[in-house]
Amino acid sequence: MVEKLKELFVFRxxxxxLVKRELKVKYKKSILGFFWSLLNPILTTIVFTFVFxxxxxxxxxxxxxxxxxxFPVFLLCALLPWNxxxxxxxxxxxxxxxxxxxxxxxxxxxxxxxxxxxxANLINFCLELLVLFxxxxxxxxxxxxxxxxxxxxxxxxxxxxxxxxLIFSCLNVYFRDIQHLLGIILMIWFYATPIIYxxxxxxxxxxxxxxxxxxxxxxxxxxxxxxxxxxxxxCQPPSLFLLGYAVVVSxxxxxxxxxxxxAYEPTFAEEI
Amino acid sequence: MDVSMMLGARFGRTKDxxxxxxxxxxxxxxxxxxxxxxxxxxKYALLSGHRAIFEEFWALKDIHFILKRGQTLGIIxxxxxxxxxxxxxxxxxxxxxxxxxxTRGKVSALLELGAGFxxxxxxxxxxxxxGSILGLSYKxxxxxxxxxxxxxxxERFIDMPVKNYSSGMYMRLAFAIAVNVNPDILLIDEIxxxxxxxxxxxxLEKMYDYKTRGKTIVFVSHSMDHIRNMCDEVIWLKxxxxxxxxxxxxxxxxxxxYVNLEEQRKGKAQQQVEGSRWGSREIEINRVEFLADGGQxxxxxxxxxxxxxxxxxxxxxxxxxxxxxxxxxxxxxxCVTRPNTKLNNVFIDSVQGEGTIEYVVDSLPLLPGSYxxxxxxxxxxxxxxxxxxxxxxxxxxxxxxxxxSYGVVKIPGRWSMIEQRDSLAND
Ligand SMILES: Nc1ncnc2c1ncn2[C@@H]1O[C@H](COP(=O)(O)OP(=O)(O)OP(=O)(O)O)[C@@H](O)[C@H]1O
Ligand SMILES: [Mg+2]
Numbered sequence: 001m002v003e004k005l006k007e008l009f010v011f012r013x014x015x016x017x018l019v020k021r022e023l024k025v026k027y028k029k030s031i032l033g034f035f036w037s038l039l040n041p042i043l044t045t046i047v048f049t050f051v052f053x054x055x056x057x058x059x060x061x062x063x064x065x066x067x068x069x070x071f072p073v074f075l076l077c078a079l080l081p082w083n084x085x086x087x088x089x090x091x092x093x094x095x096x097x098x099x100x101x102x103x104x105x106x107x108x109x110x111x112x113x114x115x116x117x118x119x120a121n122l123i124n125f126c127l128e129l130l131v132l133f134x135x136x137x138x139x140x141x142x143x144x145x146x147x148x149x150x151x152x153x154x155x156x157x158x159x160x161x162x163x164x165x166l167i168f169s170c171l172n173v174y175f176r177d178i179q180h181l182l183g184i185i186l187m188i189w190f191y192a193t194p195i196i197y198x199x200x201x202x203x204x205x206x207x208x209x210x211x212x213x214x215x216x217x218x219x220x221x222x223x224x225x226x227x228x229x230x231x232x233x234x235c236q237p238p239s240l241f242l243l244g245y246a247v248v249v250s251x252x253x254x255x256x257x258x259x260x261x262x263a264y265e266p267t268f269a270e271e272i
Numbered sequence: 273m274d275v276s277m278m279l280g281a282r283f284g285r286t287k288d289x290x291x292x293x294x295x296x297x298x299x300x301x302x303x304x305x306x307x308x309x310x311x312x313x314x315k316y317a318l319l320s321g322h323r324a325i326f327e328e329f330w331a332l333k334d335i336h337f338i339l340k341r342g343q344t345l346g347i348i349x350x351x352x353x354x355x356x357x358x359x360x361x362x363x364x365x366x367x368x369x370x371x372x373x374x375t376r377g378k379v380s381a382l383l384e385l386g387a388g389f390x391x392x393x394x395x396x397x398x399x400x401x402x403g404s405i406l407g408l409s410y411k412x413x414x415x416x417x418x419x420x421x422x423x424x425x426x427e428r429f430i431d432m433p434v435k436n437y438s439s440g441m442y443m444r445l446a447f448a449i450a451v452n453v454n455p456d457i458l459l460i461d462e463i464x465x466x467x468x469x470x471x472x473x474x475x476l477e478k479m480y481d482y483k484t485r486g487k488t489i490v491f492v493s494h495s496m497d498h499i500r501n502m503c504d505e506v507i508w509l510k511x512x513x514x515x516x517x518x519x520x521x522x523x524x525x526x527x528x529x530y531v532n533l534e535e536q537r538k539g540k541a542q543q544q545v546e547g548s549r550w551g552s553r554e555i556e557i558n559r560v561e562f563l564a565d566g567g568q569x570x571x572x573x574x575x576x577x578x579x580x581x582x583x584x585x586x587x588x589x590x591x592x593x594x595x596x597x598x599x600x601x602x603x604x605x606x607c608v609t610r611p612n613t614k615l616n617n618v619f620i621d622s623v624q625g626e627g628t629i630e631y632v633v634d635s636l637p638l639l640p641g642s643y644x645x646x647x648x649x650x651x652x653x654x655x656x657x658x659x660x661x662x663x664x665x666x667x668x669x670x671x672x673x674x675x676x677s678y679g680v681v682k683i684p685g686r687w688s689m690i691e692q693r694d695s696l697a698n699d
Contacts, residue, residue, distance in 0.1 A: 021401055025392050032651040094423075106405055107364040107379075107385040175314035266367040269360065270304060 001233035004262075007109050014108055018116035023123060034127060039219050041128060047073050048079075052196050053243040059158040061200045064233065065139045065189035073139070076132055077232040078225040081154075084125040085188050085221060092165040093179055100272040103107060111258075114165040122158050129154075136232065138260050146231045149238065153227050155244075156250045161219055166261040173264070175269050193221045217242065247269050293376060294457055294488035295339040295362065302332040302357055302512075309683050323467035331357045332368075333512045339505075341376070341456075344489040346503035346520060348496070349529055354512040355492045358382060358457045368454035373375060377456025377488075380406060380649050386446030389436035393427060395445055398434050404445065406453045416452045416687075443471065443476070448687065451478045476502070496524050500671070525572060532571045546661035551649070555587040555594060555623065555658045560647045560665045563630075574672025575682055579636040583629050583647055590624045593652040598631055601663060602606045603642035608680055614654070637681040638669045 007016070027033030053071035059072040092114040096103060099113055135144045143150075171178045194216070196203065205212050216222050221262045223246045227238035293554065305326040311317075331354045339345050341496050346354045348578060359364040359575060359608055361373060363381035377650040388405040389398050413420075421430050424444040445461070460527060463475070479502060491498050499506060499520060504609040508515045516523050546643055561569045563580040579596055597612030644663040650656065 011404075011407075013410055016405075017401045017404040019398075021390055021393065024397065025390065100389050101384075102405065104360075104365065105384045106381065108405060108407075173314060175316055175317065177313040181314065269365045 001258075004109070004111075004258075006079050008111065011108050011112060015112050015116055015119070019119045019123070022117060022120035026124070030091045034124075036127065037124065038131065039158050041076070041083060042048060044079065048196055049053070049081055058197050058201075060233070062234070065141070069139055073132075073136065074198070074233055075196065076135075077229045080125060080128050080195075081131060081224055081228050082190065082193065082195050082221065083128075084121055084157065085164070086190070088118045088121040088165055089122075089168060089186065093168045093182055094269060095165075096129060096173050097176070098272060103272055104269050110268060111166065113260060114169040115118050116161055118158065118162050118165050122154075122194055122210060126154070132232070136243055140176075142230075143232045144236045146237055148200045150228070150231050153224065153231075153243070153246075156247055157198060159225075159254045160246075161252065162251035163255070163257035166254075166257035170264050173268055183237070189219075189221065191217055191227055192216075199226060219266070220246055220253075223249075234254070256264070285649050288666060290337040290443075293338055293342070294341040294373045295337075295490070296633050297335055297337050297362075298372050298374075300332055300335040300358075300361065300368050301330060302361060302366065302419045302430070303330045303369050305329070308578075310443060311632065317676055326462060326548055328534075330362070331512050334664075334666040335369065335371075335512075335514060337510050337514070339488060339490070341488050342483075342486040344483055344491060344503045346499040346506040346523075347492045347509060348492065348494070348499055348506060348524065349509035349515075350531075353509040356383070356461055357510055358509070358623070359490065359492060373456055376416075378454075379457045379459065380453040380455030381458070381459040381461075382450050383461045385443055385450060385463055389434055389446065390443070392433055393661045394433055394457060395430040395437070395538050398445070399430075399449055402449050403453075406450065413632065418450045420452050422624070440468070440471070447471070447475065451475075455487070456492070458482055459490045460520050461492045462494065465556045476588045500524055500640070519628075525670055528670075529572055532666070533669075548664060549660065550662075551659040552660055554589055555585055555591045555649050557583055557649060557661055558584050558626075560645065560661065562645075562665070562667050571667045573636055573638075573667060574678070575637070575639055575674035576635050576670055576672065579633040581631040581645065581647070583631075584626070585629070585649065586626045590622055591658070593675065594620055594623055594658065595650045595652060595654055596620070596629050597648050597650065597654075599646040599648075600638075601644045601646070602680060603644060606680060608638065612650075612654075614652070636669065637683065639674075639679055641668050641680055643670050 026037065049072050052075075058071070060070050061098040065073050065209065095117050096110060102175040103110065103113075131142065168182060199213075199216070199222075202213055202216050223242045227243060227246070230236045230238045273426065299509065306329050307326045311320075335358060337345075347358065348354055357366065359381060360383065361368050362375065363379060363383065365381070365383075369618075386402070388402045393401065397419065397641070400410070400413055404410070408416075421427055424441075424447070426441060426445055429437065429441065434445070437445070458479075460479070462699075476498065480489075483502070489502075490504055491499070506516065506520045507517045507521050508527050516526050552566045559582075561582045562571055562573070563582055564570050565578040583596065583598075585596075587594075595612050595614045597610065599610045600608040602608055613629075642664065645665040645667065646660070647658040647663050647665065649658040650660075651658070671677050674682065
C-alpha cells in the first residue's frame with residue numbers, strides 16, 4: 001500500500017493532467033461550458049419540483065425558505081451529492097476499457113484512470129455547491145456555520161466514490177454488460193436514498209416496520225445525504241454517530257476497492 | 273525520483289548487479305489464454321452455466337538474457353513470435369507468469385506513437401498530457417516544449433486541435449514528445465515502419481544520438497538493415513523461444529536463410545509463378561538457381577563473392593537464334609543491370625531439347641540488400657517472348673567482410689592522396 005501511494009505520488013502530474021483533460025473536454029474550454037453543465041441539475045430540479053412537490057405534495061418537514069424555494073433547495077442539497085456519485089460511476093465505469101489503447105501501450109498505475117474521472121467530477125460538484133451557496137446566501141441561510149464539516153463530508157464521500165469506481169471500472173473489463181446493470185443499480189439506489197423525499201417519511205413508517213430506519217441508514221449514501229442536508233438546509237450539525245459510520249464504510253470501500261482493483265490490474269492489458 | 277526503482281518490489285526487486293547491468297530477464301515465461309468463444313459479459317458468465325473454454329498458449333518460453341548498460345539489443349522474428357509481448361513485459365504493461373525481469377533506471381517504451389492523444393485538445397495541451405503519460409514532469413515539459421515543437425516542425429499548428437492534424441503531423445508530434453522523454457532504457461517496437469523516408473531518417477538519427485549518449489536500447493524491427501546498422505547484439509525469437517542470440521550479422525543471416533527456406537517449403541515461389549510469367553513457351557525456363565563458388569545453390573551472398581545465375585531450359589522444338597537475358601532489380605525497384613546474350617555478343621545459333629546456361633559474376637559488386645531476378649528467353653529481335661519470369665527469384669546480399677554499404681553497387685574505385693601540403697610548416 002505504501003509502495004502504491006509512492007507510485008501514485010510519482011505519477012501525480014499525470015493524474016492532474018487527466019483531470020484537466022476531462023474538464024477541458026467537458027466544458028469545451030469556456031466558462032459558458034460550466035454554466036451549460038448546470039442546465040442538467042436545474043432542469044431536473046424543475047421537473048422534480050413539479051412532480052413531487054406540486055403533484056404528489058411531498059413536503060420538507062420545515063419550510064425554511066418559503067413555500068416556493070423550500071422544496072427546490074431541499075432537493076438540491078441531496079441531488080448534487082447524489083449526482084456526484086452517479087455521474088462519477090457512470091463515467092468511470094468505462095475508464096479502463098475506454099482508454100484501452102493507453103492501457104495496452106503505456107505503463108502507469110491504472111488507478112489513475114477512474115480516480116481522475118472522480119476528481120474531475122469532484123471539481124464539478126464543488127462548483128455546483130458554490131452556485132448553491134450563492135442561492136442559499138440570497139435566501140438568507142446560515143449554512144456557513146458548519147462549512148468545515150461540510151468539506152470533511154465531501155472528502156469522505158470522494159473516498160467512497162473512488163472505492164466504488166475502482167470496483168466497477170475493474171468489473172467492466174471482464175463483464176462489459178455491467179454498464180447496463182449499473183443503470184438499474186443507480187436507479188434503485190436513487191430511490192432508496194432520501195433525496196426526493198424527507199427521511200421523516202421513513203421514520204413515520206417505523207411503527208409498522210420498526211427495522212426500516214435502521215436499514216435505511218446502512219446505505220452510506222443516505223448518511224451522506226442526511227449530513228449534507230442537515231448542514232445546508234437545516235443549518236444543524238449532522239449526527240456524529242452517522243458521520244463516524246460513513247467514515248468507516250468509506251474507508252472500507254476504498255480499501256476493498258483498492259485490493260480488488262490491484263488483484264485484477266495486472267491482466268488488464270491482455271483482457272481488453 | 274526514479275520510478276522503476278520504486279516499482280522494484282512489485283516487479284521482482286531491482287537488484288544490485290554492479291554498475292553494468294541494465295536489463296536482466298530471468299527465465300521468463302508468459303502465457304495467454306485463447307478463448308474459443310470469449311464473451312466479456314456477465315449474462316454469458318451466468319447463463320452459460322459452464323466456465324469459458326480456453327486453451328493456454330505460451331507466447332514466451334524461458335527467455336533468459338542480461339543486457340549491459342549502453343548496449344543496443346535487436347529483436348527479430350516472424351509475426352506472432354512474441355517480440356511485442358517481450359517488450360510489453362519489459363515495459364511492465366504485461367506481467368510474466370514465471371520468472372522475473374529487473375531493470376535499472378527509467379524505462380520508456382515507444383510501442384505506439386500518440387497512444388494518449390486526445391483529438392479534441394490542441395497540440396499544445398496534448399504535449400503536456402502525453403508527456404505526463406510518458407512520465408515527464410510539468411517542469412521538464414516546459415523546458416523542452418520549444419524543442420519538441422521545433423523537432424516536430426509544427427510551430428504554426430500547435431494550438432490547433434490534433435483531430436485536424438494530418439496523420440504525418442500527428443506522428444511527428446507524437447515522436448517528438450516520445451524522444452524527449454530521455455529515459456535510461458528505451459524500448460522501440462516497429463515505430464519506424466510507419467513514417468515516410470524523412471521521418472525514418474530522423475528516428476534513426478535520434479536513436480544514434482541515444483546510443484552515443486550511452487543509453488540502453490531494445491529495438492524490435494522487421495527491417496534487417498536497421499537491425500544490422502543499429503544493434504550490438506540480436507536475439508531471434510521463434511515461437512516464443514530464443515532461437516539464436518549473438519552478433520547481428522550472424523543472427524540476421526541465419527534468420528534470412530530460414531525465412532527463404534521456409535518460403536520455398538511453403539511453395540510460395542510456386543504460387544507466384546502463375547502470376548508473373550508470360551510467353552509462348554515453345555522454349556521454357558524450368559529452373560533458375562543461384563550458385564556460389566563451389567557450385568552449391570544458395571540465396572545469401574556476400575559482396576565480392578562469386579555469383580552465378582544458372583538457367584535450366586527446355587526447347588520443345590528447334591528454336592533459332594534465341595536470346596537469354598536476366599534483369600536484377602533491387603527490392604525497392606531500382607534496376608541494377610539487364611544483361612542478355614545478344615548485348616554481350618554471345619551468339620546462339622539454335623537450341624533444341626534441354627539445356628543449361630549460366631551468367632557468371634566473378635566478384636559480386638552489389639551492396640547489402642534484397643534483390644529480385646527476372647529471367648527470360650526472347651527471339652532474336654527481343655520482341656517475341658518465349659518465356660518470361662518476371663521478378664520470380666530472390667537473393668540477398670549481406671556485407672560480409674565488405675565495409676562499404678551505402679548505395680547500390682561497389683564500383684571498382686580506389687582512393688589515393690595526390691598531394692598534401694603542411695600549411696603550418698610553410699608559413
Ligand atoms: N492479449 C493477448 N491475448 C491472447 N493472445 C495474445 C495477446 N497478445 C498477444 N497474443 C499472442 O501472442 C503471440 C505473440 O504476439 P506478439 O504481438 O508478441 O508478436 P510479435 O512478435 O510482436 O509479432 P509482429 O511481428 O506481428 O508484431 C501471438 O500469437 C499473439 O496472438
Ligand atoms: Mg509486434
